[in-house]
Amino acid sequence: MELADRVALVTGGGSGLGRATSRLLARSGAHVVVADIDEESAQQSVKLIEQDGGAAEAVALDVADPAAVDRVVGDVFDRHGERFDCLVNNAGTDRGSDLVDIDDEQWHAVFGVNVDGPMHLARAFVRGRLARPDRVADIVNVVSISALTVGAGAAAYNSSKAALLKLTEVLQTEAREHAWPVRVCALNPAAMATPMMDQWGLPPERMMDPDIVAGLIRTAITLPPEAVLQTAVVTLRNEYFPR
Template identity: 30%
Template sequence: MELQGRVAMVTGAGRGIGAAVADALAARGAAVAVCDVNSEAAAESAAAVAGRHGVRTVGVTADVSEGAAVRAAVETAAAALGPVDVLVNNAAVDVVKRFVDSTEEEWDRIISVNLRGTITVTRAVLDGMIARGTGRIVHIASDAGRVGSSGEVVYSATKGGVIAFGKALAREVARHGITVNTVCPGPTDTALLGQVAEYSQKMYDATIRAIPLRRPAEPAEIAGVVAFLATDAAAYMTGQTLSVSGGLTMV
């Protein structure tokens, strides 16, 4: 139980990769605050994790693009479970279409959730981590942020920003005993991958064929890497960007 006695907060944890991450952290003994913009999904995911692993959980609601909501969610999590030791920034949105067909409203939403949201949630937990002299922060970016992805231009830009944010922050907070690392999933069996198939089945099929392992990832396969980064086994890793893509990208 490598995370016994620690409190984790996972954003976008009502489903998909976020829910799998919450489960993986709980399996290692962490108490988990399941944060999602959908309050019912957060509560259901938190209850399911508690039922499977017998750990303390709480469902909290926040749109990560809204600073006041984020700060309230962090306070609720801390009141229920204790201060956050492990933060996983997973919440993200996308609209799959050609850049020339996208709108300013879509750009603003993608940027505000994916990049600003990651920055906002991180800032909300950072003072406490610094005061305690310890912390683990893991960002979920995407290989789209490393190599680009057709139909996901602004999404790719935000995920590249998350990677850069993680590297720079890691340099600043290392002296406080805090590590910051970024996990970049490749195609994963989530609602987002379903958007790609809806946009272009041909693109989806070509992407899967290009993966050396010949299949998309399961959310649990991403979650295992995230959970490792939260443990003391990864205590000397910081500022790193890890692709979990079945070999689709080898950067």
């Protein structure tokens, strides 16, 4: 299969897009490390993958904890070596609130997961790949259409996703200028039918199936090594953003 002999770490893999991505990559032949702050949810994803006939393992991971990130990434490299060549930074959180209502703890918690987490993981992953330069590896950062639009009620989320998009652009530039054996993709999906969206009460016709975005992630990591899906926006046809 197209991802045979590859190992992918998917954060936030216990639900939503992370679960959909983990299952699709496993069905395509990858061994998937399903990482989630909720280990039980990660284990449930692994059970679904195994029912699909795929291979996976679960790991508890708080992406906002740099020591935990270094430990998990280092362990995956120790066990899988150069086969560990794909990182999907999918974990995200939201504390829906206008700016005047959000407190410092909420603000920093959102940035800790949505910005610091992908930075910690990308840093550890690139360091590991620099010691294993024989083939091109992939980082996919799941950003959001919220990085490109502005709406009330999600001050920390929108701001953090804009910061993640800029961080991704920095990673892309450094990968190119330093000739890292890594390519970096930013995906900016509109609203998806995931548990995180429950608080917003959007009608089903305004939300995408996570499998659509999972398919784009698979496309990004299966391009020929000389190509890169640099940045993509994916929405439903009835979506009015970006303006």
